[in-house]
Amino acid sequence: MPNKLSNKKGYVPGADAKFNSYNLVTYTVGKMSGQPSAWDHIPAARVTELSTANEKWRLAFEKVAGPRSSVDTKAKNNTRKEACVRAFVAQYIRFPPVADEDRDAMDILNRDLHPARIEKPKTRPVVTEIKPLGAFREEIYFHDETTEESCSIPYGDNGCLLLFGWGAKPIDDYKALVQTKLMTKSPCIVTLPQEAEKQVFSCAAEWQNERGELGPPSEIKTADVWR
Numbered sequence: 001m002p003n004k005l006s007n008k009k010g011y012v013p014g015a016d017a018k019f020n021s022y023n024l025v026t027y028t029v030g031k032m033s034g035q036p037s038a039w040d041h042i043p044a045a046r047v048t049e050l051s052t053a054n055e056k057w058r059l060a061f062e063k064v065a066g067p068r069s070s071v072d073t074k075a076k077n078n079t080r081k082e083a084c085v086r087a088f089v090a091q092y093i094r095f096p097p098v099a100d101e102d103r104d105a106m107d108i109l110n111r112d113l114h115p116a117r118i119e120k121p122k123t124r125p126v127v128t129e130i131k132p133l134g135a136f137r138e139e140i141y142f143h144d145e146t147t148e149e150s151c152s153i154p155y156g157d158n159g160c161l162l163l164f165g166w167g168a169k170p171i172d173d174y175k176a177l178v179q180t181k182l183m184t185k186s187p188c189i190v191t192l193p194q195e196a197e198k199q200v201f202s203c204a205a206e207w208q209n210e211r212g213e214l215g216p217p218s219e220i221k222t223a224d225v226w227r
Contacts, residue, residue: 121215
């Protein structure tokens with residue numbers, strides 16, 4: 001049965017006060033800390049990333065609760081990481097073992113209302129360009145192989161899953177691309193750790209639908225990593 005938000009276009013609260021009380025982080029941490037963990041499909045590093053962004057937001061939001069400056073307001077707006085929330089939900093919360101009841105508890109939209117209409121991705125993404133930006137960042141451009149003139153995500157998919165890694169030489173084995181990031185628009189920026197300095201960045205991509213099913217992977221592409 002669709003949940004109470006199934007007919008709404010979004011789920012991230014618009015008002016700052018409601019966004020501040022959004023319980024995605026605490027609910028997820030609770031599910032992962034059980035013995036055994038109910039949600040062991042989520043890497044701890046991704047939860048840490050989300051928790052860190054949430055803590056920065058909380059501190060910035062508290063700072064504007066009383067007298068504030070324009071600098072405080074700008075800092076608050078800059079730390080409202082909706083894109084981080086949406087990407088986390090799209091990659092880990094949209095499909096099992098997360099249940100409809102969990103999404104209800106987090107006020108997250110249950111989108112898979114017509115499963116017969118959503119098929120496993122059949123086409124491949126194409127990584128058209130990788131731009132080294134410096135500061136260990138790579139900018140990824142991609143589109144579907146059937147829509148060269150458009151960067152739109154295919155119907156029924158919730159993003160493009162980037163598989164990546166780095167090393168002294170280009171990686172040519174898909175199984176060795178163990179790092180992941182769900183890209184929801186092109187271009188997408190990936191920030192690597194300092195240990196990737198002077199290494200070769202290698203990546204491939206595959207479409208992911210709203211059930212978490214993956215399509216065929218793209219070709220592996222490479223780029224340098226700059227400090």
